Amino acid sequence: MRYSKKKKRKKRRTFFLTFALVCMGLSVAMAFSMGKQADAPAILNSKAANTALPLISIHRQRHLRIYINVPIGEDDSWRVQNNILELTLSHADASAAFPAEEQPLDQHIGFRRQGGRVVVELELDKLPPVFYFMKTETGYAIKWLDAGLAGKRIAIDPGHGGHDPGAIGQYLRLEEKTVTLAIALELKAMLEQAGAEVFMTRSTDTIVDTTLQPGRHIGPDLWKRYELVSEYSPDFFISVHNNSWSDRFAYGIETYYNPNSLNAYHSKRAAKAVQDELIRELQRYNRGIKRKNDAVLQVDAPAVLAEILFISNKEEEAMLAAPDFAGRAAIALYEGIAAYFLDPGGE
Ligand SMILES: [Zn+2]
Known part of the structure; x- marks a missing residue:
C-alpha cells in the first residue's frame, strides 16, 4: 500500500512551496490538549483509528495568517529539499532542540517555540493560497500551490466499469x-484545456482491479483506485457516480467528502463548490453535501465523490441518457473544481 515518495518528489513542480511536517509517536492526549489550546476553531482534526496521526490545528485569524501547531521531540531535525521543508519530529517532548530560528526558510514563514510545541506561522496573503495535506513516508506534509487550474494535478475516477456496471436504470x-465514463472524459478534456494535468483511474469500459472476478464485491476495485490515485499524488481528486435507491422516487444530487481524512477541511469546501455548480447547471433537487468514508475518499488530497442524479428514478434516468448530459455535468464539475482552486480556503 505504501508508495514511493521519492519518485513523486521528482515529479513535483519546483515552484510549489511545500512544507513538510513529520510527527511520530504523538499521544492522543497531546493531540487533544493541542486542540483545546487553539483559540479559534480547529478545522483539521484527523482521527483515523489505527494510525497515530498528529493533530495539526489550523485556524485562520486576522491578516489571513495560518498557525500550525505541532509537538516536537528530542531528535527532531529539518531539511529543505526541492522546496519542501521537512520537519522530523520524533516524539512529543517539550525540551527538544529545534533549529528553526537559525535557518529561516522564508521571510514569510516564522517559527517559534511555545510550550511543548513548535509554532509555524505563515502569512497567507504573501503565499499562494492553495494548500493541502499529504502523507509522506515518514509523516505529513503541507503543500502550497498557486491559485487557478493551470499546472494542477487532478485525478478523475469514473465509477464502476467492465463487469461492474454500477447501478442500472429500470426504464432504459x-x-x-x-454515464460516469462519458462525464469523466468530457471533464478531462476541459481541465486539460485549462492547463491542468489529468489522471484517470480508467479511460475505457474496464474495471480497475482486473484481477477482480465478476460477481465479487467491488471493495478491492475501490482500493485499487485509491492506490493508483495515491501514487499519482493529485492536487484534487473527484470520483464520479450516479445514485440509485430502492425507492424509485428518490432523486437529486449529492456530493460526498470524508470528514476523517487529513484534508477534511478542504474536501468539505471542494464538495460544496462541486455540489453548488451541479445544482446550478442541472437544476435538480439539492440533497446537499454528505459525509462518507469510502476507500477512494481516503486519498491525501482534497477529495470528493459526486452522485449525479438517480439512475433509479425514471425522470433522472432519462436526463442521464440525454446526448448532451455528460457535457453539462462535466461543465458543472469543471466549474466547481475551478471555483475551488480560485479560493479553496475562502469563507
Ligand atoms: Zn456508483
Whole structure:
C-alpha cells in the first residue's frame, strides 16, 4: 500500500512551496490538549483509528495568517529539499532542540517555540493560497500551490466499469459505468484545456482491479483506485457516480467528502463548490453535501465523490441518457473544481 515518495518528489513542480511536517509517536492526549489550546476553531482534526496521526490545528485569524501547531521531540531535525521543508519530529517532548530560528526558510514563514510545541506561522496573503495535506513516508506534509487550474494535478475516477456496471436504470436499462465514463472524459478534456494535468483511474469500459472476478464485491476495485490515485499524488481528486435507491422516487444530487481524512477541511469546501455548480447547471433537487468514508475518499488530497442524479428514478434516468448530459455535468464539475482552486480556503 505504501508508495514511493521519492519518485513523486521528482515529479513535483519546483515552484510549489511545500512544507513538510513529520510527527511520530504523538499521544492522543497531546493531540487533544493541542486542540483545546487553539483559540479559534480547529478545522483539521484527523482521527483515523489505527494510525497515530498528529493533530495539526489550523485556524485562520486576522491578516489571513495560518498557525500550525505541532509537538516536537528530542531528535527532531529539518531539511529543505526541492522546496519542501521537512520537519522530523520524533516524539512529543517539550525540551527538544529545534533549529528553526537559525535557518529561516522564508521571510514569510516564522517559527517559534511555545510550550511543548513548535509554532509555524505563515502569512497567507504573501503565499499562494492553495494548500493541502499529504502523507509522506515518514509523516505529513503541507503543500502550497498557486491559485487557478493551470499546472494542477487532478485525478478523475469514473465509477464502476467492465463487469461492474454500477447501478442500472429500470426504464432504459442505462448503466452507471457508461454515464460516469462519458462525464469523466468530457471533464478531462476541459481541465486539460485549462492547463491542468489529468489522471484517470480508467479511460475505457474496464474495471480497475482486473484481477477482480465478476460477481465479487467491488471493495478491492475501490482500493485499487485509491492506490493508483495515491501514487499519482493529485492536487484534487473527484470520483464520479450516479445514485440509485430502492425507492424509485428518490432523486437529486449529492456530493460526498470524508470528514476523517487529513484534508477534511478542504474536501468539505471542494464538495460544496462541486455540489453548488451541479445544482446550478442541472437544476435538480439539492440533497446537499454528505459525509462518507469510502476507500477512494481516503486519498491525501482534497477529495470528493459526486452522485449525479438517480439512475433509479425514471425522470433522472432519462436526463442521464440525454446526448448532451455528460457535457453539462462535466461543465458543472469543471466549474466547481475551478471555483475551488480560485479560493479553496475562502469563507
Ligand atoms: Zn456508483
